[in-house]
Structure formats: C-alpha cells, structure tokens
Amino acid sequence: MKYEAVIGLEIHVQIKTASKMFTAAPVGFGEEPNTLTDPVVLALPGVLPVMNKKAIDQIIKSGLLLGCDIAPVCKWDRKNYFYPDNPKNYQISQYDRPICVGGKVEIEMPGPSRNVMGDHHFVELTRIHLEEDVGKLNHFDNDSLVDYNRAGTPLMEIVTEPVMHSPEEAFAFLTALKQAMIYAGISDCDMEKGQLRCDANISIRPAGETKLGVKVELKNLNSITGVRNGIEFEINRQIRAVEKGESLVQETRRWNAEQGITTPMRSKEMAHDYRYFPDPDLMPVEVDEDWKARLRAELPELPFEKQRRYFEQFDLPYTLTSVLVPDRKLSAYFEEAVAAHPDKPQAVANWIANDLLRELSTAGRSITDSPIAPSQIAGLVKLVDGGTISNNIAKEVFIHMFQTGKDPEVIVEEKGLKQSTDTGELETWADEAIANNPASVEAWLGGKETAVNFLKGQVMKASKGKANPQIVDKILKEKLGALR
Amino acid sequence: MSKPIYYQTAAELADQLSAGELTSEELVRAVIDRTKKVEPQVQAFLSFDEEDALAQARASDARRKEGKALGPLDGIPVGIKDVLAVTGQPLTCASRMLEKFVSPYDATCIQKLKQAGAVLWGRLNMDEFAMGSSTENSAFQQTGNPWDTDRIPGGSSGGSAACVAAGEAIVSLGSDTGGSIRQPAALCGVVGLKPSYGLVSRYGLVAFASSLDQIGPFARGVEDAALLLQGIAGHDPRDSTSYKTEIPDYRAALKEKKGPWKLGIPKEYFGEGLDPEVEKAVRGAIEFYRKSGCEIVEVSLPHTQYAVAVYYIIATAEASSNLARYDGVRYTRRSDKAADAIDLYFQTRAEGFGQEVKRRIILGTYVLSSGYYDAYYLRAQKVRTLIRDDFMKAFEKVDALLTPTSPVPAFKKGERTADPLAMYLSDIFTISTNLAGLPGISIPCGFTGSGLPIGLQILGQPFAEADLLAIARHYEQAHDHHQQHPNLD
Structure with missing residues (x-):
C-alpha cells in the first residue's frame, strides 16, 4: 500500500528586541550565565510583568506580512x-485568542535542477501567538544548572495547518518563513542560536484517505537538516510500523540527531494539563486601525514578490534572482546600482552576483561593508556599455575598484586603460597583422569567416587590449575585403 | 503631655517635627521602647531592625535641619506588613518557604515612602501569604489582639492592625485581598482602608490573588489614613493594572467635602450571622449619619450570597498559579530530602507551605483543571461581573454604602482554626468589595460589652477614596472611639 504523510509545523521564532517580553532586562546570546536577568526574569516574590510594545509591533507586523487576521485585542494567558x-x-502566552489568526506562506519546492525554478504554492497557517521563552538547563554528572539568560525573550509561535506532505516541503516552508522574517527585521532566525526552533506533527494515512492518522509530535529538530532528516525518519518509522501490523500511538517523540532516530518522550496520557487562564497581571491591549496602518507602512516586499518583479521589470533569469533576492541587503544594493544605470540591469546583476560576491566572500566581508558602492558598479557597466573599456579590461578595473574603492572612471584614467579608437594606430596594426599572417588571410578569402578572429587577436595584442574590438573587426574586414 | 508620643497621630507628630518640638529620632525611640514593652503580649512583629530605623530617623532629622524636609510623612515610623518588598529586609510572607529570603528590591509603594522620608519600621506578622482572617496561619507566631491578647487580631494583616492599636507604630501598611485590611482594622479598633483596585501599585506586593490584591493604610485616625494613602497612591509603569488617574489631595478633601451624603444600607448585610452587638453599634452609626443630615436609603445587592463562593474560586485559582514559583529551585527553602528533580518540588512545597496555603493551592488547581474550568472559574468570573453590577446600580442612587466590617468581634485564638468554612465567613462583608474593585474603609464605631472594638465599613465607587475618607471623618469628628486605647500596661 502507498502511504501519504501529513505534516504540520509549530515554529518558535525569537523576536529581535533590545529588552525582554515583560521586563527591561536585556536580550542576548552567549553571555555569562544568569547575567541577563532581573527580579522579574527570576520571578522573585512580588514582581509584575509589563508588556514590551516593540515585541507586539513585531508580531503584528509578522501577521500583516503573512496575511493573518489581526485580533482586535491582544490578551494574555498563563500556561x-x-x-x-x-x-x-x-509561562505567559496566548491561548484562546492568539493575536494573529490564519494567514499563509508562499513556498518554492525544489526545481528539477538548481538552475530551474521549482513550483510555488501556499502553506496555510492556523495562528501566530506571542509568549516568553524559557531558560536553559545544563546537565552535569551529579547535578543540573539552570541559566535564565534566555528566559523571558519574546517568542512567537507559528502554527501551520496539517497540509504538508514531505520533508522537502517542510524544509521549503521553513526556508520561506525564515526569509520573510529576516526580510521584515523580525528575527535573525539563527537556528544555532535557538532563534528559530521547530517541532513537527506527523501522521501517515493510506494514499487517497482524507481522515488524519494518529499524530506524533516530534521535538528537538534543532537544525535545518534535523528538520529534514527527523521528519523523514519519523514518516518511515510510522510506515514500517503500520506495515508490520503495529498500531501507532499518539505521543511526543524526540529526534536524536547523533543516532538518526526518534525515541518516545511522553504518551498522550502523560500530557500536561496546562490550566490556562487569563493572566490577571496584564491588561488586554486594544489593537486599533491606526496601529495596524502604521505597521503596514513598514512592511517590506516579500522575497517571492520581489523575485516576480525582477523577472518582469529587469528581465533577470532565475539563476540571478535566486542569488540576489534571498538577501534583502543584496537586492537593495542591486536596485541602487540599477537606479544609477537603468539600461543594463542584467549586466549590473551579473557583476554583483558573480564578481562582487566572489570577492566579498574571499575577503570575508558582507555586502554592507563592500568597498565598492552600488553607483560604482553602475559606473563600471556604463564604461563597458559606452565602449570606453572592453569587458576584459572591466574585470581588471573591477579588481582595482575592490582593492582601492576608487571610481572606475578614475582607475581607467590613471592606468590609461581607455579603449583605443585611434583608427590610424589601429590601421597600422591591422596592416601588420594581415602582412604577417598570410595563412589566416588565405583562409578568410577562401570563405572561412572565423579566420578573422586570429587577426583580431593579433591587433588586440598589439594594442595591449585597449583596442575596441568592434572597430578592429570593422577595419580588418574592410582591408581583407579589398584583397578579394 | 496627655498622650504618649507613640499614641499620637502622624498629623500631630508631623506638626511637632516641623515645629522643632520633636525629632524623628526621639519619636522612633519612643516607638521602639513601646514595642519592646508590649511586644511579648502582642507579637505583631516578625522582625525589626532598631539600628536601621534609628538611622532612617537621623537621616530625616538631618534633612529637616537643612530645611529639606520631604513632607508630612518625613520621619514618621510606618510599620510594614511582611508581604511588601524592602531592599535588604526579610520578605517572609510569614511562610517557612521564604524564611531566609531577603528582598533585593523595593516595592513601588516602599520606594514612594522612602521618597516621602518615612521611617520603614519592622516586618509585621500576617497569615501565611495573606491567606486567612486571624493571622493564625502565620508559620512563626500568633499575634494577639491588643484589646484582649487571648483573641485574634483579625487577618491577614493582623500584625499591621495590632501594632497600630498597641502604639508599636504610628501608621502601617497592609494588603487586602478579601478584607485583610478592613477586618483586622475593625477587630483592633483602628482605621483601615482598602483602595480601589489599581490606585496603588502592586509591584513588590507578594501576590496572593492578583486581580483582588491592594495595598492600603492602617491608622489611628482618618486623617492619618489619608496621609499614608497620599504617600503610596498613583500610577506605576511597572504595574499594568495600576490606573492612570489624577490623585486628589486626600487630606484637603477632608476639609472640603462636607456632605450631606446619600448613604445606602445594603439589606443583605444585616442578616443571619451578624452579631447583635455589632449590629447595634453599626445601626447606631447609621443613625448618627441620619441625624446629621444624610439621607439613608435601603438598597439591595442581590448577588451578595454568591460572593464567598466566587471569591474562593477566583482567589484560589490565581493563588495556585502565583505561588507556583516557590519551588526550591532558586531562592526559596529547598528540601534536602528530595530524591530527584520532581521530588524536589513535592518535598519543598510539602515542607515549606502551611495547611491553609496548601488547601487553597489544591482548590485553585482543581478549579482551573481541564473539564472544570468552565463550570468553576469561568462561571465565577460571570458572577463577579454581576456582583460589580449590583454595586454600580446601587451607586446610581447613593454616594456610599454603610455596612458592618465583620459580622463578629474578635474571636478567641483557636476557635475557628478547625473549621475553614467558619473562618471564610469572617470576610463575608468585605469580599464583594474586592471582587468589584471598590474602595472600602473600616472605622471604629463602638465596643462590645466586654470591650472589643467594632468596625463600620463604608464602601464607595471606584476611585472615590476622597469621598470615603470625608464620610468617615464626619463620623470620627463626632466620636471618640478612635481615641481609646487598649490597656497593655
């Protein structure tokens, strides 16, 4: 029998704020244990939570970005x-009235090859709500220590509908969600720092069946590969079990990345009764139209929207958009360069996606501290475009630009790299080339058009690369034509 | 001088301090001496730090000498219930769980009192985590009612009431979740005011039931209650349930607001269980208001009979969650008998909490449990709204309500400890006020034949403290109950 997997994800995303969800203690990672605390974080007797407005802004923004309905009131519950x-x-969380309801995330499935765009579709969201992160336990031989630095960090929980069917699809969803969150400045989504964490609800059913099977909640998928491998293992485990005639139980399992297996954590019977009730320490906050409008104005264009615009507006190929679009800063750089020289967006994109990224990567720098400004890339393309320098010379100029930060025009001037258009000099070199290479001349006269290239090469060499190839081509063909 | 220093009011003492007739150090010494003398009988304090109090007093005197006195509370010793956080002082909540805990921070009301120059004086006994009506649930000691030390002082702020009645402090702070200020004030013959929910910041008040708790003053006169309330009221950004409202000059209001008022008598408060002597004294007070020109109207608060039930669902539900943090992991007592991490919770909480606290945690956990939430907690919240609506309807007709504070005068120690339900009924007239978020004040209105104080409760609309104080003052000016003192010598 063929089986279909059904996957829903619960994703926790730390919101980027200066202070914690309900107190002024700073948020951070990698600090000395228990230094990012205060009486509220440590839950000393008598302290009270106060809402971090910036975190509310950020979750409403996330909701608007992903097309959720925003609840008219932001209300808090205790779990x-x-x-x-x-x-x-x-834990202070949101139970029956999450601030964002519904919504969807556009995802791109893997294409047939890396250079070919895959299919796009939407994954529906159930809800997004806000809560506070917990601390971290460190286990040693005889005891465990707890670090509350992470406790109280604003945390968004994003829940999808059970609508995904493969590890690849879950992976594509996570990638798209991550990009959107990074784009909007909501989170850096660094999984290694725990800024994005993912649990998966997984069940299987016979292909064609519409009823959901027995659900397993899979935890500890702490990396992007963990998500893919963990889900894949769990789907196969369930299929194997059913095929062996075993019945599945609703339970929570844990992905063990070292051994590559999932193991049981707790059964349904052991599930917590969280005794949710409205937090009496926090007043519900009204989310009015003005508030939403202000945040809507701050929303960025989503990555896939940008990609479509690049296709239409700049006629860029997928291979270039797939480099430029995922990084919002890189695409901003590209658009600034294009604005300075709108005629050749493809050439501008090529310089950035190939040459600039290569040099940046070698130098270990990021696009934001590129020694070359977007307008300088535009200037370089303009020089090639206007025939001032050839593409080959441009490569040389680019390297100087990267090393010195100078304008391309200045480098061309200083190094005397301007293309030669002095026809007198070119004609002399053309005459010499024809005189010194009778075989090529014969071949050309005999009808072999490409034979002119060798002669052209001789002229270019004589000019040390500065000759304008089009003009050389023209002069050579005139002179050869006269020999007929 | 007719009255000893320790029995004078803050208002009187403030005048002497500013006239240079008295220093804060002299005042604080007088209070310390008095405390040492009567404390063996009263046992209002869990702890006090003489040197610290004297240092605060000397700092006040130094300020005053430089002409930088901070106002009427500067140099006045204020007793503090052991449920309010003061930096460097114990914060035990009368619980073994927090027996060794010292607060590293100040409650907002404490910060305000420091800014007003008050001398923070001692840690006052209470029912453990403010759960109780007799202060017998303190894990450490039994406070005696200064009028008869074989009797309870009321609770949960029993220490706060007793110390003011016994002259061990000039005024004090307590907290009131279901009557914990008003009931002990009535039983100890002092003034106790529970402010409207949201008037005083709860930051630094160890939570019992967050939606009901308020901090308020005890005093030997209405004017002192006004002074102390002035010192602690006001919006606090650290408490999002604190209300943004203009704080009036309460002391000035005592002079400005002269009545006559239209006063309501809720008929449900004069039924079964009301002690005849208490009823007689309260009816006498009502008669006084009538004779002095106030219109007296009978009103009905039809949902009153549900108040105790609603209260014990909501308060315990919130408490079960609020007290979860005392777990043996960070700063509390930690059991050394625990076998593993889960057992650490069980053992620590079994050893650290007293019977009543455990009872309420279990009750609260039960009413929030899956399958019971709708029937108990949600339903209780709905009835809570009805109770509030009753009051708001009554306030369409009257300015304030007059009721007994407690159905009975101070009872004997041990008399009700075996019967929690009987104990819960001590708060039958005070609980609705908290459920509705209203302000309430208890003032002395007479004595029983055996010399036990009786309290009159005046309830007002949200944030009508100035009116309540003026109405209370109107009675006080024509009577001398508040100037009588227990015989502890």
Missing part, C-alpha cells in the same frame, strides 16, 4: 506547568 527552566512555573 501553568512546573519545570526548572520556567522561573514562574507558568
């Missing part, structure tokens, strides 16, 4: 459970 990383032994 009660005991665990040492949870200082209050309840």
